[in-house]
Amino acid sequence: xxxxxxxxxxxxxxxxxxxxxxxxxxxxxxxxxxxxxxxxxxxxxxxxxxxxxxxxxxxxxxxxxxxxxxxxxxxxxxxxxxxxxxxxxxxxxxxxxxxxxxxxxxxxxxxxxxxxxxxxxxxxxxxxxxxxxxxxxxxxxxxxxxxxxxxxxxxxxxxxxxxxxxxxxxxxxxxxxxxxxxxxxxxxxxxxxxxxxxxxxxxxxxxxxxxxxxxxxxxxxxxxx
Amino acid sequence: xxxxxxxxxxxxxxxxxxxxxxxxxxxxxxxxxxxxxxxxxxxxxxxxxxxxxxxxxxxxxxxxxxxxxxxxxxxxxxxxxxxxxxxxxxxxxxxxxxxxxxxxxxxxxxxxxxxxxxxxxxxxxxxxxxxxxxxxxxxxxxxxxxxxxxxxxxxxxxxxxxxxxxxxxxxxxxxxxxxxxxxxxxxxxxxxxxxxxxxxxxxxxxxxxxxxxxxxxxxxxxxxxxxxxxxxxxxxxxxxxxxxxxxxxxxxxxxxxxxxxxxxxxxxxxxxxxxxxxxxxxxxxxxxxxxxxxxxxxxxxxxxxxxxxxxxxxx
Numbered sequence: 001x002x003x004x005x006x007x008x009x010x011x012x013x014x015x016x017x018x019x020x021x022x023x024x025x026x027x028x029x030x031x032x033x034x035x036x037x038x039x040x041x042x043x044x045x046x047x048x049x050x051x052x053x054x055x056x057x058x059x060x061x062x063x064x065x066x067x068x069x070x071x072x073x074x075x076x077x078x079x080x081x082x083x084x085x086x087x088x089x090x091x092x093x094x095x096x097x098x099x100x101x102x103x104x105x106x107x108x109x110x111x112x113x114x115x116x117x118x119x120x121x122x123x124x125x126x127x128x129x130x131x132x133x134x135x136x137x138x139x140x141x142x143x144x145x146x147x148x149x150x151x152x153x154x155x156x157x158x159x160x161x162x163x164x165x166x167x168x169x170x171x172x173x174x175x176x177x178x179x180x181x182x183x184x185x186x187x188x189x190x191x192x193x194x195x196x197x198x199x200x201x202x203x204x205x206x207x208x209x210x211x212x213x214x215x216x217x218x219x220x221x222x223x224x225x
Numbered sequence: 226x227x228x229x230x231x232x233x234x235x236x237x238x239x240x241x242x243x244x245x246x247x248x249x250x251x252x253x254x255x256x257x258x259x260x261x262x263x264x265x266x267x268x269x270x271x272x273x274x275x276x277x278x279x280x281x282x283x284x285x286x287x288x289x290x291x292x293x294x295x296x297x298x299x300x301x302x303x304x305x306x307x308x309x310x311x312x313x314x315x316x317x318x319x320x321x322x323x324x325x326x327x328x329x330x331x332x333x334x335x336x337x338x339x340x341x342x343x344x345x346x347x348x349x350x351x352x353x354x355x356x357x358x359x360x361x362x363x364x365x366x367x368x369x370x371x372x373x374x375x376x377x378x379x380x381x382x383x384x385x386x387x388x389x390x391x392x393x394x395x396x397x398x399x400x401x402x403x404x405x406x407x408x409x410x411x412x413x414x415x416x417x418x419x420x421x422x423x424x425x426x427x428x429x430x431x432x433x434x435x436x437x438x439x440x441x442x443x444x445x446x447x448x449x450x451x452x453x454x455x456x457x458x459x460x461x462x463x464x465x466x467x468x469x470x471x472x473x474x475x476x477x478x479x480x481x482x483x484x485x486x487x488x489x490x491x492x493x494x495x496x497x498x499x500x501x502x503x504x505x506x507x508x509x510x511x512x513x514x515x516x517x518x519x520x521x522x523x524x525x526x527x528x529x530x531x532x533x534x535x536x537x538x539x540x
Contacts, residue, residue: 166320167318167321167358167359167362169324169358169359170357170358170359170360171354171357171358172358174357176357180332
Protein backbone atom coordinates (compact mmCIF):
# COMPACT_ATOMS: atom_id res chain seq x y z
CA UNK A 1 0.00 0.00 0.00
CA UNK A 2 1.34 3.40 -0.89
CA UNK A 3 2.00 5.99 1.78
CA UNK A 4 -0.76 8.21 0.43
CA UNK A 5 -3.29 5.43 0.95
CA UNK A 6 -2.05 4.94 4.52
CA UNK A 7 -2.81 8.60 5.05
CA UNK A 8 -6.26 8.80 3.46
CA UNK A 9 -7.69 5.62 4.96
CA UNK A 10 -7.84 7.23 8.40
CA UNK A 11 -9.90 10.19 7.22
CA UNK A 12 -13.15 8.45 6.29
CA UNK A 13 -12.79 4.80 5.31
CA UNK A 14 -11.25 3.62 8.58
CA UNK A 15 -12.02 6.71 10.59
CA UNK A 16 -11.10 5.79 14.16
CA UNK A 17 -14.20 7.42 15.61
CA UNK A 18 -17.00 7.09 13.14
CA UNK A 19 -16.16 3.69 11.70
CA UNK A 20 -14.02 1.86 14.27
CA UNK A 21 -15.77 3.46 17.28
CA UNK A 22 -12.54 3.98 19.21
CA UNK A 23 -11.83 6.88 21.54
CA UNK A 24 -15.46 7.51 22.47
CA UNK A 25 -14.63 9.08 25.83
CA UNK A 26 -12.98 12.30 24.58
CA UNK A 27 -15.39 12.43 21.66
CA UNK A 28 -18.38 12.63 23.97
CA UNK A 29 -16.76 14.63 26.73
CA UNK A 30 -15.04 17.57 25.08
CA UNK A 31 -17.14 18.22 21.98
CA UNK A 32 -19.34 20.88 23.54
CA UNK A 33 -17.45 23.42 21.44
CA UNK A 34 -15.85 23.15 18.01
CA UNK A 35 -12.67 24.86 19.23
CA UNK A 36 -12.23 22.17 21.90
CA UNK A 37 -12.46 19.60 19.13
CA UNK A 38 -9.63 21.26 17.20
CA UNK A 39 -7.43 21.47 20.31
CA UNK A 40 -8.09 17.90 21.37
CA UNK A 41 -7.79 16.53 17.84
CA UNK A 42 -4.50 18.24 17.05
CA UNK A 43 -2.95 17.30 20.41
CA UNK A 44 -3.95 13.69 19.83
CA UNK A 45 -2.59 13.82 16.27
CA UNK A 46 0.75 15.09 17.53
CA UNK A 47 1.00 12.40 20.21
CA UNK A 48 -0.14 9.76 17.75
CA UNK A 49 2.46 10.65 15.10
CA UNK A 50 5.29 10.89 17.63
CA UNK A 51 4.41 7.66 19.40
CA UNK A 52 3.99 5.87 16.07
CA UNK A 53 7.51 6.98 15.04
CA UNK A 54 9.11 5.86 18.30
CA UNK A 55 7.23 2.59 18.52
CA UNK A 56 7.99 1.80 14.89
CA UNK A 57 11.68 2.46 15.52
CA UNK A 58 11.75 0.40 18.72
CA UNK A 59 9.59 -2.47 17.47
CA UNK A 60 12.54 -4.87 17.49
CA UNK A 61 13.75 -3.72 20.93
CA UNK A 62 10.49 -3.89 22.90
CA UNK A 63 9.93 -7.42 24.25
CA UNK A 64 6.59 -8.80 23.24
CA UNK A 65 5.44 -9.65 26.75
CA UNK A 66 5.71 -6.10 28.12
CA UNK A 67 4.77 -4.21 24.98
CA UNK A 68 1.65 -2.52 26.36
CA UNK A 69 3.39 -0.94 29.38
CA UNK A 70 6.22 0.10 27.07
CA UNK A 71 3.76 1.75 24.65
CA UNK A 72 2.01 3.54 27.48
CA UNK A 73 5.28 4.92 28.82
CA UNK A 74 6.17 6.25 25.36
CA UNK A 75 2.71 7.76 24.86
CA UNK A 76 2.68 9.26 28.36
CA UNK A 77 5.98 10.99 27.64
CA UNK A 78 4.57 12.76 24.61
CA UNK A 79 1.32 13.58 26.39
CA UNK A 80 3.25 15.25 29.18
CA UNK A 81 5.15 17.25 26.57
CA UNK A 82 1.93 18.35 24.83
CA UNK A 83 0.14 19.30 28.02
CA UNK A 84 3.08 21.35 29.28
CA UNK A 85 3.33 23.11 25.89
CA UNK A 86 -0.41 23.85 25.87
CA UNK A 87 -0.28 25.10 29.44
CA UNK A 88 2.49 27.48 28.45
CA UNK A 89 1.30 28.72 25.06
CA UNK A 90 -2.46 28.05 24.89
CA UNK A 91 -3.77 28.22 28.46
CA UNK A 92 -7.38 28.64 27.26
CA UNK A 93 -7.41 25.33 25.45
CA UNK A 94 -5.49 23.75 28.32
CA UNK A 95 -8.11 24.75 30.86
CA UNK A 96 -11.09 23.82 28.69
CA UNK A 97 -9.73 20.35 27.93
CA UNK A 98 -8.90 19.78 31.58
CA UNK A 99 -8.13 16.24 32.59
CA UNK A 100 -9.05 14.87 29.18
CA UNK A 101 -5.68 16.10 27.97
CA UNK A 102 -3.81 13.72 30.25
CA UNK A 103 -6.29 11.01 29.38
CA UNK A 104 -4.90 11.01 25.81
CA UNK A 105 -2.38 8.59 27.32
CA UNK A 106 -4.97 5.86 27.51
CA UNK A 107 -6.84 6.87 24.37
CA UNK A 108 -7.52 3.58 22.64
CA UNK A 109 -6.91 5.10 19.21
CA UNK A 110 -3.25 5.65 20.06
CA UNK A 111 -2.75 2.25 21.68
CA UNK A 112 -4.75 0.67 18.87
CA UNK A 113 -2.58 2.18 16.15
CA UNK A 114 0.57 1.26 18.06
CA UNK A 115 -0.55 -2.33 18.42
CA UNK A 116 -2.13 -2.74 14.99
CA UNK A 117 0.12 -0.66 12.79
CA UNK A 118 3.26 0.97 14.14
CA UNK A 119 4.62 -2.21 15.74
CA UNK A 120 4.39 -4.01 12.41
CA UNK A 121 5.39 -1.33 9.90
CA UNK A 122 8.28 0.92 8.93
CA UNK A 123 8.67 4.49 10.08
CA UNK A 124 7.36 6.40 7.03
CA UNK A 125 4.07 4.44 6.71
CA UNK A 126 3.62 4.75 10.47
CA UNK A 127 3.92 8.54 10.25
CA UNK A 128 1.35 8.65 7.46
CA UNK A 129 -0.95 6.32 9.38
CA UNK A 130 -0.67 8.45 12.51
CA UNK A 131 -1.33 11.65 10.56
CA UNK A 132 -4.36 10.20 8.79
CA UNK A 133 -5.88 8.69 11.90
CA UNK A 134 -5.22 11.84 13.92
CA UNK A 135 -6.77 14.09 11.30
CA UNK A 136 -9.73 11.72 10.97
CA UNK A 137 -10.20 11.97 14.72
CA UNK A 138 -9.93 15.76 14.55
CA UNK A 139 -12.48 15.82 11.73
CA UNK A 140 -15.04 13.90 13.81
CA UNK A 141 -14.42 16.01 16.88
CA UNK A 142 -14.86 19.25 14.94
CA UNK A 143 -17.97 17.91 13.21
CA UNK A 144 -19.66 16.75 16.41
CA UNK A 145 -18.41 19.84 18.26
CA UNK A 146 -19.79 22.18 15.58
CA UNK A 147 -23.23 20.59 15.64
CA UNK A 148 -23.36 20.70 19.42
CA UNK A 149 -22.03 24.25 19.66
CA UNK A 150 -24.31 25.65 16.94
CA UNK A 151 -27.49 24.08 18.34
CA UNK A 152 -26.51 24.10 21.99
CA UNK A 153 -25.17 27.61 22.43
CA UNK A 154 -25.94 29.29 19.10
CA UNK A 155 -22.30 29.90 18.32
CA UNK A 156 -19.58 28.49 16.07
CA UNK A 157 -15.98 28.89 17.19
CA UNK A 158 -17.27 31.51 19.59
CA UNK A 159 -19.05 33.62 16.96
CA UNK A 160 -22.79 33.98 17.48
CA UNK A 161 -24.61 32.74 14.41
CA UNK A 162 -28.06 31.83 15.67
CA UNK A 163 -30.72 34.49 14.98
CA UNK A 164 -32.11 36.31 18.01
CA UNK A 165 -35.58 34.85 17.91
CA UNK A 166 -34.26 31.30 18.27
CA UNK A 167 -33.25 29.97 21.65
CA UNK A 168 -30.30 27.55 21.70
CA UNK A 169 -31.25 24.06 22.88
CA UNK A 170 -29.32 23.35 26.07
CA UNK A 171 -29.84 19.64 25.53
CA UNK A 172 -27.09 19.56 22.90
CA UNK A 173 -24.43 20.62 25.41
CA UNK A 174 -25.58 18.05 27.95
CA UNK A 175 -24.07 14.54 27.78
CA UNK A 176 -27.31 13.15 26.34
CA UNK A 177 -26.96 15.51 23.39
CA UNK A 178 -23.39 14.28 22.85
CA UNK A 179 -24.53 10.68 22.56
CA UNK A 180 -27.35 11.70 20.28
CA UNK A 181 -25.26 13.81 17.89
CA UNK A 182 -22.52 11.17 17.72
CA UNK A 183 -25.09 8.47 16.97
CA UNK A 184 -26.61 10.50 14.17
CA UNK A 185 -23.17 11.34 12.71
CA UNK A 186 -22.20 7.65 12.72
CA UNK A 187 -25.52 6.73 11.11
CA UNK A 188 -25.04 9.34 8.37
CA UNK A 189 -21.47 8.18 7.67
CA UNK A 190 -22.59 4.56 7.47
CA UNK A 191 -25.34 5.59 5.11
CA UNK A 192 -22.95 7.58 2.90
CA UNK A 193 -20.55 4.65 2.77
CA UNK A 194 -23.49 2.51 1.67
CA UNK A 195 -23.00 0.04 4.47
CA UNK A 196 -26.03 -2.18 4.54
CA UNK A 197 -27.74 -2.51 7.91
CA UNK A 198 -27.88 -6.02 9.29
CA UNK A 199 -30.94 -7.73 7.92
CA UNK A 200 -33.03 -9.45 10.54
CA UNK A 201 -35.20 -11.33 8.07
CA UNK A 202 -37.51 -14.23 8.72
CA UNK A 203 -34.76 -16.83 9.18
CA UNK A 204 -33.40 -15.01 12.22
CA UNK A 205 -36.76 -14.12 13.69
CA UNK A 206 -37.52 -15.89 16.99
CA UNK A 207 -41.21 -16.05 16.07
CA UNK A 208 -40.63 -17.48 12.59
CA UNK A 209 -42.21 -20.75 13.64
CA UNK A 210 -45.91 -20.48 13.11
CA UNK A 211 -45.71 -17.02 11.59
CA UNK A 212 -47.60 -16.52 8.37
CA UNK A 213 -44.90 -14.07 7.32
CA UNK A 214 -46.93 -10.93 7.77
CA UNK A 215 -44.74 -9.06 10.19
CA UNK A 216 -45.97 -5.69 8.94
CA UNK A 217 -49.54 -6.62 9.66
CA UNK A 218 -48.68 -7.73 13.17
CA UNK A 219 -46.78 -4.52 13.82
CA UNK A 220 -49.61 -2.26 12.81
CA UNK A 221 -51.97 -3.72 15.42
CA UNK A 222 -51.85 -2.63 19.01
CA UNK A 223 -49.81 0.08 20.63
CA UNK A 224 -51.23 3.29 21.90
CA UNK A 225 -49.74 6.52 20.51
CA UNK B 226 -55.97 -30.66 -4.32
CA UNK B 227 -56.02 -27.28 -2.72
CA UNK B 228 -53.25 -26.35 -0.30
CA UNK B 229 -54.15 -26.63 3.35
CA UNK B 230 -53.07 -23.41 5.05
CA UNK B 231 -52.42 -23.51 8.79
CA UNK B 232 -52.45 -20.14 10.44
CA UNK B 233 -51.42 -19.49 14.03
CA UNK B 234 -54.08 -18.47 16.49
CA UNK B 235 -55.99 -16.25 17.25
CA UNK B 236 -58.60 -17.14 14.69
CA UNK B 237 -61.39 -14.97 16.04
CA UNK B 238 -60.85 -11.30 15.34
CA UNK B 239 -62.36 -8.60 17.45
CA UNK B 240 -63.44 -5.37 15.90
CA UNK B 241 -60.89 -3.39 17.90
CA UNK B 242 -58.40 -1.58 15.71
CA UNK B 243 -55.61 0.83 16.54
CA UNK B 244 -57.65 3.56 14.91
CA UNK B 245 -60.65 2.94 17.16
CA UNK B 246 -58.49 2.86 20.28
CA UNK B 247 -56.79 6.10 19.33
CA UNK B 248 -60.11 7.72 18.53
CA UNK B 249 -61.44 6.83 21.97
CA UNK B 250 -58.30 8.27 23.58
CA UNK B 251 -58.82 11.48 21.63
CA UNK B 252 -62.45 11.60 22.80
CA UNK B 253 -61.27 11.02 26.38
CA UNK B 254 -58.86 13.93 26.05
CA UNK B 255 -61.55 16.32 24.80
CA UNK B 256 -62.92 17.33 28.26
CA UNK B 257 -59.42 18.35 29.30
CA UNK B 258 -59.07 20.28 26.05
CA UNK B 259 -62.30 22.20 26.68
CA UNK B 260 -61.20 22.89 30.23
CA UNK B 261 -57.84 24.18 29.06
CA UNK B 262 -59.43 26.53 26.53
CA UNK B 263 -61.71 27.79 29.31
CA UNK B 264 -58.76 28.30 31.66
CA UNK B 265 -55.99 29.42 29.34
CA UNK B 266 -57.84 30.89 26.38
CA UNK B 267 -57.60 30.39 22.66
CA UNK B 268 -53.81 30.04 22.63
CA UNK B 269 -54.17 26.65 24.32
CA UNK B 270 -56.35 25.44 21.46
CA UNK B 271 -53.92 26.83 18.86
CA UNK B 272 -51.07 25.04 20.64
CA UNK B 273 -52.93 21.72 20.55
CA UNK B 274 -53.81 22.15 16.87
CA UNK B 275 -50.22 23.05 15.96
CA UNK B 276 -48.84 20.06 17.86
CA UNK B 277 -51.31 17.61 16.30
CA UNK B 278 -50.73 18.95 12.80
CA UNK B 279 -46.97 18.90 13.05
CA UNK B 280 -46.96 15.42 14.55
CA UNK B 281 -49.08 14.10 11.69
CA UNK B 282 -46.90 15.87 9.11
CA UNK B 283 -43.67 14.55 10.69
CA UNK B 284 -45.10 11.04 10.81
CA UNK B 285 -46.19 11.19 7.19
CA UNK B 286 -42.89 12.65 5.95
CA UNK B 287 -40.81 10.23 8.01
CA UNK B 288 -42.64 7.15 6.77
CA UNK B 289 -42.38 8.52 3.22
CA UNK B 290 -38.61 9.14 3.45
CA UNK B 291 -38.00 5.77 5.09
CA UNK B 292 -40.07 4.13 2.32
CA UNK B 293 -42.44 2.44 4.76
CA UNK B 294 -46.20 2.02 4.70
CA UNK B 295 -47.95 5.14 5.84
CA UNK B 296 -49.54 4.98 9.26
CA UNK B 297 -51.04 8.40 9.80
CA UNK B 298 -54.60 7.05 9.46
CA UNK B 299 -54.26 5.14 12.77
CA UNK B 300 -54.49 8.53 14.56
CA UNK B 301 -51.63 7.68 16.93
CA UNK B 302 -49.73 10.79 15.83
CA UNK B 303 -52.75 12.93 16.73
CA UNK B 304 -52.84 11.42 20.22
CA UNK B 305 -49.09 12.04 20.65
CA UNK B 306 -49.55 15.63 19.50
CA UNK B 307 -52.44 16.21 21.92
CA UNK B 308 -50.61 14.68 24.86
CA UNK B 309 -47.45 16.65 24.13
CA UNK B 310 -49.40 19.90 23.86
CA UNK B 311 -51.14 19.11 27.15
CA UNK B 312 -47.69 18.88 28.75
CA UNK B 313 -46.53 22.32 27.63
CA UNK B 314 -47.13 25.68 29.27
CA UNK B 315 -49.49 27.87 27.26
CA UNK B 316 -46.91 30.63 26.82
CA UNK B 317 -44.32 28.44 25.09
CA UNK B 318 -43.27 29.77 21.64
CA UNK B 319 -44.83 27.64 18.91
CA UNK B 320 -41.56 26.69 17.22
CA UNK B 321 -40.37 25.06 20.45
CA UNK B 322 -43.53 22.98 20.50
CA UNK B 323 -42.78 21.90 16.93
CA UNK B 324 -39.26 20.84 17.98
CA UNK B 325 -40.89 18.75 20.70
CA UNK B 326 -43.16 17.13 18.11
CA UNK B 327 -40.11 16.36 15.95
CA UNK B 328 -38.38 14.65 18.87
CA UNK B 329 -41.51 12.72 19.79
CA UNK B 330 -42.44 11.45 16.35
CA UNK B 331 -39.19 11.23 14.40
CA UNK B 332 -36.63 10.37 17.04
CA UNK B 333 -38.56 8.43 19.65
CA UNK B 334 -41.15 6.76 17.46
CA UNK B 335 -39.99 6.40 13.85
CA UNK B 336 -36.26 5.85 14.47
CA UNK B 337 -37.24 2.78 16.47
CA UNK B 338 -39.64 1.44 13.86
CA UNK B 339 -42.93 3.28 14.26
CA UNK B 340 -46.04 2.52 16.26
CA UNK B 341 -45.68 -0.27 18.80
CA UNK B 342 -41.88 -0.37 18.50
CA UNK B 343 -40.97 2.71 20.54
CA UNK B 344 -39.31 1.95 23.87
CA UNK B 345 -40.44 5.15 25.54
CA UNK B 346 -43.55 7.26 25.43
CA UNK B 347 -43.04 9.78 22.58
CA UNK B 348 -44.98 12.63 24.20
CA UNK B 349 -43.12 12.25 27.51
CA UNK B 350 -39.72 12.17 25.84
CA UNK B 351 -40.64 15.18 23.72
CA UNK B 352 -41.58 17.06 26.87
CA UNK B 353 -38.38 16.08 28.66
CA UNK B 354 -36.21 17.18 25.73
CA UNK B 355 -37.97 20.56 25.74
CA UNK B 356 -37.67 20.74 29.51
CA UNK B 357 -33.91 20.18 29.37
CA UNK B 358 -33.43 22.50 26.41
CA UNK B 359 -35.66 25.45 27.22
CA UNK B 360 -35.94 25.19 30.99
CA UNK B 361 -36.99 28.79 31.64
CA UNK B 362 -39.72 28.74 28.97
CA UNK B 363 -40.97 25.37 30.15
CA UNK B 364 -41.33 26.51 33.76
CA UNK B 365 -43.16 29.76 33.10
CA UNK B 366 -46.82 29.26 33.80
CA UNK B 367 -49.54 31.71 32.90
CA UNK B 368 -52.08 32.81 35.47
CA UNK B 369 -55.47 31.17 34.79
CA UNK B 370 -57.85 33.43 32.84
CA UNK B 371 -54.96 35.73 31.96
CA UNK B 372 -56.58 36.30 28.56
CA UNK B 373 -59.39 38.28 30.17
CA UNK B 374 -56.99 40.94 31.41
CA UNK B 375 -56.43 42.64 28.04
CA UNK B 376 -54.00 39.97 26.90
CA UNK B 377 -51.33 40.73 29.43
CA UNK B 378 -49.65 37.55 30.53
CA UNK B 379 -49.27 37.28 34.27
CA UNK B 380 -47.11 34.40 35.32
CA UNK B 381 -47.63 32.31 38.37
CA UNK B 382 -46.08 29.25 39.88
CA UNK B 383 -47.34 25.71 39.73
CA UNK B 384 -49.12 24.59 42.92
CA UNK B 385 -46.22 22.23 43.60
CA UNK B 386 -43.84 25.07 44.40
CA UNK B 387 -46.21 27.91 45.20
CA UNK B 388 -45.88 29.43 48.64
CA UNK B 389 -49.46 30.60 48.98
CA UNK B 390 -51.67 27.55 49.53
CA UNK B 391 -54.02 26.70 46.68
CA UNK B 392 -57.54 25.58 47.59
CA UNK B 393 -58.58 22.03 46.81
CA UNK B 394 -61.52 23.18 44.70
CA UNK B 395 -59.20 25.29 42.55
CA UNK B 396 -57.01 22.26 42.03
CA UNK B 397 -59.99 20.07 41.22
CA UNK B 398 -61.39 22.50 38.65
CA UNK B 399 -57.93 23.31 37.35
CA UNK B 400 -57.94 27.06 37.89
CA UNK B 401 -54.28 27.09 38.88
CA UNK B 402 -51.01 27.62 37.06
CA UNK B 403 -49.63 24.68 35.12
CA UNK B 404 -49.30 23.05 31.73
CA UNK B 405 -52.18 23.30 29.27
CA UNK B 406 -53.91 19.99 29.94
CA UNK B 407 -52.71 18.98 33.35
CA UNK B 408 -54.51 21.41 35.62
CA UNK B 409 -58.15 20.36 35.44
CA UNK B 410 -58.43 17.19 37.53
CA UNK B 411 -62.18 16.90 36.92
CA UNK B 412 -61.84 16.76 33.11
CA UNK B 413 -58.95 14.28 33.28
CA UNK B 414 -60.93 12.02 35.62
CA UNK B 415 -63.94 12.10 33.26
CA UNK B 416 -61.65 11.05 30.41
CA UNK B 417 -60.05 8.34 32.51
CA UNK B 418 -63.36 6.89 33.65
CA UNK B 419 -64.59 6.90 30.05
CA UNK B 420 -61.48 4.97 28.90
CA UNK B 421 -61.82 2.44 31.71
CA UNK B 422 -65.55 2.04 31.04
CA UNK B 423 -65.05 1.20 27.37
CA UNK B 424 -62.10 -1.03 28.38
CA UNK B 425 -59.43 0.81 26.39
CA UNK B 426 -57.17 1.11 29.42
CA UNK B 427 -56.98 -1.01 32.52
CA UNK B 428 -57.44 0.94 35.77
CA UNK B 429 -54.58 -0.96 37.45
CA UNK B 430 -51.66 1.28 36.51
CA UNK B 431 -53.34 4.64 37.22
CA UNK B 432 -54.71 3.40 40.55
CA UNK B 433 -51.36 2.04 41.69
CA UNK B 434 -49.54 5.16 40.49
CA UNK B 435 -51.93 7.63 42.15
CA UNK B 436 -52.36 5.40 45.20
CA UNK B 437 -48.62 5.23 45.81
CA UNK B 438 -48.28 8.99 45.55
CA UNK B 439 -51.28 9.44 47.86
CA UNK B 440 -49.99 7.08 50.56
CA UNK B 441 -46.46 8.47 50.43
CA UNK B 442 -47.74 12.06 50.61
CA UNK B 443 -49.73 11.24 53.75
CA UNK B 444 -46.39 10.46 55.34
CA UNK B 445 -44.52 13.39 53.80
CA UNK B 446 -47.15 16.08 54.44
CA UNK B 447 -48.73 14.55 57.52
CA UNK B 448 -52.32 15.29 56.55
CA UNK B 449 -55.02 13.91 54.29
CA UNK B 450 -55.57 17.30 52.73
CA UNK B 451 -51.90 17.62 51.87
CA UNK B 452 -51.96 14.19 50.27
CA UNK B 453 -55.01 15.11 48.20
CA UNK B 454 -53.32 18.30 47.06
CA UNK B 455 -50.25 16.39 46.07
CA UNK B 456 -52.36 14.02 43.97
CA UNK B 457 -54.33 16.80 42.29
CA UNK B 458 -51.42 19.09 41.52
CA UNK B 459 -48.83 18.83 38.80
CA UNK B 460 -49.09 16.43 35.91
CA UNK B 461 -49.87 13.37 38.01
CA UNK B 462 -53.40 12.67 36.78
CA UNK B 463 -52.56 13.36 33.14
CA UNK B 464 -49.50 11.15 33.37
CA UNK B 465 -51.14 8.34 35.30
CA UNK B 466 -54.28 8.13 33.18
CA UNK B 467 -53.01 8.83 29.69
CA UNK B 468 -49.27 8.23 29.60
CA UNK B 469 -48.63 5.38 32.03
CA UNK B 470 -51.25 3.33 30.18
CA UNK B 471 -49.57 3.50 26.78
CA UNK B 472 -49.75 -0.02 25.27
CA UNK B 473 -46.33 -0.13 23.65
CA UNK B 474 -44.22 1.06 26.55
CA UNK B 475 -45.81 -0.45 29.65
CA UNK B 476 -45.98 -4.04 30.95
CA UNK B 477 -48.75 -6.25 29.61
CA UNK B 478 -49.57 -8.38 32.64
CA UNK B 479 -51.61 -7.15 35.59
CA UNK B 480 -48.82 -8.02 38.00
CA UNK B 481 -46.39 -6.09 35.80
CA UNK B 482 -48.74 -3.11 35.70
CA UNK B 483 -48.94 -3.05 39.49
CA UNK B 484 -45.13 -2.97 39.70
CA UNK B 485 -45.05 -0.30 37.00
CA UNK B 486 -47.59 1.91 38.76
CA UNK B 487 -45.97 1.62 42.17
CA UNK B 488 -42.55 2.28 40.65
CA UNK B 489 -43.84 5.41 38.90
CA UNK B 490 -45.39 6.69 42.12
CA UNK B 491 -42.22 6.01 44.08
CA UNK B 492 -39.94 7.81 41.61
CA UNK B 493 -42.39 10.71 41.35
CA UNK B 494 -42.44 11.17 45.11
CA UNK B 495 -38.66 10.84 45.35
CA UNK B 496 -38.17 13.58 42.74
CA UNK B 497 -40.89 15.80 44.23
CA UNK B 498 -39.54 15.54 47.78
CA UNK B 499 -35.78 15.30 47.31
CA UNK B 500 -35.04 16.32 43.71
CA UNK B 501 -34.06 19.73 42.42
CA UNK B 502 -37.07 19.81 40.09
CA UNK B 503 -40.62 20.54 41.25
CA UNK B 504 -42.23 17.84 39.13
CA UNK B 505 -41.19 14.26 38.52
CA UNK B 506 -44.12 12.57 36.78
CA UNK B 507 -42.61 12.63 33.30
CA UNK B 508 -39.22 11.38 34.46
CA UNK B 509 -40.79 8.62 36.50
CA UNK B 510 -42.83 7.36 33.56
CA UNK B 511 -39.78 7.51 31.27
CA UNK B 512 -37.67 5.55 33.76
CA UNK B 513 -40.34 2.91 34.22
CA UNK B 514 -40.83 2.72 30.42
CA UNK B 515 -37.22 1.65 30.17
CA UNK B 516 -37.78 -0.99 32.87
CA UNK B 517 -40.92 -2.37 31.20
CA UNK B 518 -39.21 -5.16 29.21
CA UNK B 519 -37.57 -6.39 32.43
CA UNK B 520 -40.85 -6.24 34.37
CA UNK B 521 -42.51 -8.18 31.56
CA UNK B 522 -39.80 -10.81 31.69
CA UNK B 523 -40.26 -11.39 35.42
CA UNK B 524 -44.05 -11.49 35.35
CA UNK B 525 -44.69 -14.03 32.61
CA UNK B 526 -48.03 -15.57 33.51
CA UNK B 527 -48.43 -19.34 33.79
CA UNK B 528 -50.06 -20.75 30.69
CA UNK B 529 -53.60 -22.03 31.24
CA UNK B 530 -53.55 -25.69 32.31
CA UNK B 531 -49.76 -25.76 32.54
CA UNK B 532 -48.11 -27.65 35.38
CA UNK B 533 -44.86 -26.33 36.73
CA UNK B 534 -41.88 -28.43 35.70
CA UNK B 535 -41.01 -29.80 39.13
CA UNK B 536 -44.50 -31.07 39.84
CA UNK B 537 -44.72 -32.59 36.39
CA UNK B 538 -41.43 -34.36 36.99
CA UNK B 539 -42.66 -36.00 40.19
CA UNK B 540 -45.59 -37.60 38.46
